Each structure stands twice: as structure tokens, then as C-alpha cells.
Amino acid sequence: MRNPLSNTVVGIQPSGIRKFFDIVSEMKDAISLGVGEPDFDTPWHIREEGIYSLEKGRTFYTSNAGLKELKVEISRYLDRRFGLSYDYNKEVIVTVGGSEAIDLAVRAMIDPGDEVLIPQPSYVSYLPCVQLVLGKPVPIELQEKDNFKLTKQQLLDNITPKTKLLILPFPNNPTGAIMEKEELEDIAKICIEKDIFVLSDEIYAELTYGTHHVSIASIPGMKERTIVINGFSKAYAMTGWRLGYAAGPELIIEQMLKIHQFAIMCAPTTSQYAAVEALKNGDDDVQEMRESYNQRRRFLINEFKKMNLQCFEPFGAFYMFPNIKRFGMTSDEFATRLLQEEKVAVVPGTAFGDCGEGFLRISYAYSLEALKEALGRLDKFIKRMDEEKK
Structure with missing residues (x-):
């Protein structure tokens, strides 16, 4: 029989997050700090609007690009x-989560052989989306000493004549890292000079602490070369509703x-x-969760x-992305032993790129009670590890 599978798809590695998801789901008394999902219920007034619809x-198809009211x-x-x-009519599209918006943007913009710059550690979907269209992913290894921000020199060092798109995951x-306006201006200047487009994944835009998020699309000269990705999962605790969107130049949105x-x-x-209600009346909910x-x-x-667990302060x-x-x-050994010995699940940093080796992702989208119990177990594990090294 002929091989029924695509070699491209077979060559893509499955998500490194799922391994620990699956194990912890079968383990009694385990605490998971691995899920990137708010522990809040979707605010009632948003749920109520969904129920009312x-x-x-209101159970029929909407316009392909989304409800006019929502756009x-x-x-x-x-x-x-x-x-x-x-x-709203030409530069916005409503998608099934932010993940679909990322996939659509990459498919609409990348031809085989085009190079896509992907700062890592970062969200697991970027690299396979590029691989699926036979583009060339070019990881840029973000450094802890730079607070995992993309520097202008790192960007310049990775640009070639084939570079077409920069994914900006802030x-x-x-890691929880953010980019300040002045830092984004440096990146924008290079993108304009080198004629590079940007996919700016801003799904966590409402979740910043001590500073207001700045979109690179707001910097002069960047709106026409940037696709902004956002959605409702994180800010409004609407993960299961599967709703996101993209905003950008009409030329790209059309494709x-x-x-x-x-x-x-x-x-x-x-x-x-439900999302219309979230945008109209959800600011207080977002503030409370933040x-x-x-x-x-x-x-x-x-x-x-x-x-004594080294970790830069994320904003x-x-x-959190502690250094182990x-x-x-x-990272995989540490996470595996922590789960087996203390029943606490975290995600190895390597799930987000090879440069995540030596780090763990710990989510604090959980109650303080759950975090206190999990951190207590982690403390016991670390003390035991320190004793073993003596």
C-alpha cells in the first residue's frame, strides 16, 4: 500500500505540553501548574449573552469574516x-481562536523557502505553522540576561535576503517577557529598512503588570506591514468559546x-x-482578573x-520561567521527577524551543490555595535535590 501520510506532517513533532497533561489527568492528588488557561469562569454577563443568543x-452561519457587530x-x-x-469591514477577521488566526496569516503570506524569524522560547504553534507551508523557520534564541526580550542586534544577525516575516510573541x-515602546521602535526601524512583515501575537495584551501594552502596529510605518493577532481566551477567560481575531492590511486579510x-x-x-458583550462591558472583569x-x-x-530558585521577574x-x-x-528530567515524586506538573522549557533547556514554565493561572500547596511541594523537591548533590 502507498504511504497515506504527508511527509511534512509526519516530520512535525507533537506538542511538548501534552505529555504532562496526559499523565497528570490520570494521577490522583496531582496539581497541575502546566495549563495556560485562566482558572476563572467566563464572567456571567458574557455567558448570559451566549445563552440568550x-x-x-441565533444558530445560523454568520458572515465568513464574522458578525458585523463583533467586528x-x-x-x-x-x-x-x-x-x-x-x-471593521476590510481589515478585521474573526477566527476560531487566536491559533487559527496565526495559521491563516502564515498561510496567506509565506511561500516555500521564505524565511520566518521566530524568537524562542515561544508559543508552540509558530514553528509547525511555518513548516506546514514549507517555509523555513529561523529560531532566534532569546537570552535570560536580556529578560527574554528581542534585541535589535539579534534581529539583524538573523536577517537574510529570504527573510519575509518576523513573529513577535509579546x-x-x-517567559512572561514584554517589550517596551522604545524597544519596539528599534525593532520597527529594522523591519521598515529591511522590508520585513510582522505577525504580532498580542493574545496577552491585557495581562501586563505595571505597564500598558504597546502594539508594534501603533508605531509609525508599521501598521501597513503588521498583522495583529488577539482573542478572548486569556483576557476574558473564554478558552472553550474558541474565538480570536486578526487585524491588518486589507491585502493580507482578504487572502x-x-x-x-x-x-x-x-x-x-x-x-x-458573547464576545460582543465582552468587548462592550467586560473592562471591569479584565481588571479584576489582572x-x-x-x-x-x-x-x-x-x-x-x-x-533560591533563579527567575527573572516577568511583567x-x-x-514564570525559572532557571533550573x-x-x-x-528540563524534562526535572519535570518528570517533580511529577513522579511530588505530584506537581510543570512544563519543560524545551516544549517552547531548544533554547528552553534548563528552564520550566510554571503557570500562575490557578488559585492562591493551589499555588501555595504546589509551591510547598516544589520546595520539598528542591531541598531534596540539593541534599542529593552534597
Whole structure:
């Protein structure tokens, strides 16, 4: 029989996060700090709007690009929060989560052989999306000494005549790093000079602490060469609603819509009506959740210091990225032993790129009670590891 499988797909590695997901789901009394999902329920008024849409029989397809009401609210939101002005009718598309928006943008922009710069550690989907269209992923290894920010020299060092797209994953999953306006201006200058486009994944834009998120698309000369990716999963605790969006130049959005039409048709109708309510009346919910995440963030920082666990201070998303190199184990070995011996699940840094070796991703999208119990177990494990080294 002829091989029924695509060699391209077979060659792509599965997500490094799933291994620990699967194990912890079968382990009694285990605590998972590995899931990038808010522990909050979707705010009631948003759920209520979804329920109401069902009661009113709004169960039909929407426009391929999304409900007009939702696209209007997305445009207003981006302008209100980040100073970005988009034509809702031509420059916005509603997608099945931010992940679909990433995939559509890459497929719409990349031809075989085009090089895509991917700062790492970063979200697991970027590299395989590029591989699926036979583009060439070019990882850029972000450094702890730079607080895992992309520097202009790193960018310049990786640009070639084949470079077409830079993926800008800030606020960052898994490190929690952010980019300040002045740093983005340096990156923007290079992108304009070298004629490079940007996919700016801003799904954690509302989750920054002590500073307001700045989109690279707001920098002069960048709107016309940037696709902004965002969604409702993180800020509004709507992961299961599967709703995201992209905003960008009409030329690119038009081609993304073409793929979306054939592959998806439209995003879930119920979710779209709920999202309209989220954008209209959800600011207070976002603020409340952000304050809670910040409290947990500060708790983890203090606990890590007590454990002598090296970790730079993150100012975005809801992750910590501690350095475990002093224990002489790989990230996978450390995470595996922690799960087996103390029943705490974390994600090896290598799930987010080879340069994540020696680090762990720990999510603080959990209650303080759960975090206190998990950190207590982690402290016991670290003390035992230190004793073994003596």
C-alpha cells in the first residue's frame, strides 16, 4: 500500500505540553501548574449573552469574516485600548481562536523557502505553522540576561535576503517577557529598512503588570506591514468559546479570509454574540482578573527567592520561567521527577524551543490555595535535590 501520510506532517513533532497533561489527568492528588488557561469562569454577563443568543435561535452561519457587530466592537476596542485604527469591514477577521488566526496569516503570506524569524522560547504553534507551508523557520534564541526580550542586534544577525516575516510573541508565553515602546521602535526601524512583515501575537495584551501594552502596529510605518493577532481566551477567560481575531492590511486579510472560507466557514455564532458583550462591558472583569494574576505573580516571585530558585521577574501573561540549571538535570528530567515524586506538573522549557533547556514554565493561572500547596511541594523537591548533590 502507498504511504497515506504527508511527509511534512509526519516530520512535525507533537506538542511538548501534552505529555504532562496526559499523565497528570490520570494521577490522583496531582496539581497541575502546566495549563495556560485562566482558572476563572467566563464572567456571567458574557455567558448570559451566549445563552440568550441560543434562546433567540441565533444558530445560523454568520458572515465568513464574522458578525458585523463583533467586528465593529473589535475595531473600537483596538482603538480605545491600543490606539489602533482599523476598518471593521476590510481589515478585521474573526477566527476560531487566536491559533487559527496565526495559521491563516502564515498561510496567506509565506511561500516555500521564505524565511520566518521566530524568537524562542515561544508559543508552540509558530514553528509547525511555518513548516506546514514549507517555509523555513529561523529560531532566534532569546537570552535570560536580556529578560527574554528581542534585541535589535539579534534581529539583524538573523536577517537574510529570504527573510519575509518576523513573529513577535509579546507578552510572551512561556517567559512572561514584554517589550517596551522604545524597544519596539528599534525593532520597527529594522523591519521598515529591511522590508520585513510582522505577525504580532498580542493574545496577552491585557495581562501586563505595571505597564500598558504597546502594539508594534501603533508605531509609525508599521501598521501597513503588521498583522495583529488577539482573542478572548486569556483576557476574558473564554478558552472553550474558541474565538480570536486578526487585524491588518486589507491585502493580507482578504487572502486570510479566502483560506478561512474554505477551511472553517465561520467562527461559532454563539461565541461571537458573547464576545460582543465582552468587548462592550467586560473592562471591569479584565481588571479584576489582572489584579488577581498580579497578586499570584508577586507570590511566586517571593517564594522562588526563598527557595533560591533563579527567575527573572516577568511583567506579562501568567507564566514564570525559572532557571533550573544548577540541579544538573534536563528540563524534562526535572519535570518528570517533580511529577513522579511530588505530584506537581510543570512544563519543560524545551516544549517552547531548544533554547528552553534548563528552564520550566510554571503557570500562575490557578488559585492562591493551589499555588501555595504546589509551591510547598516544589520546595520539598528542591531541598531534596540539593541534599542529593552534597
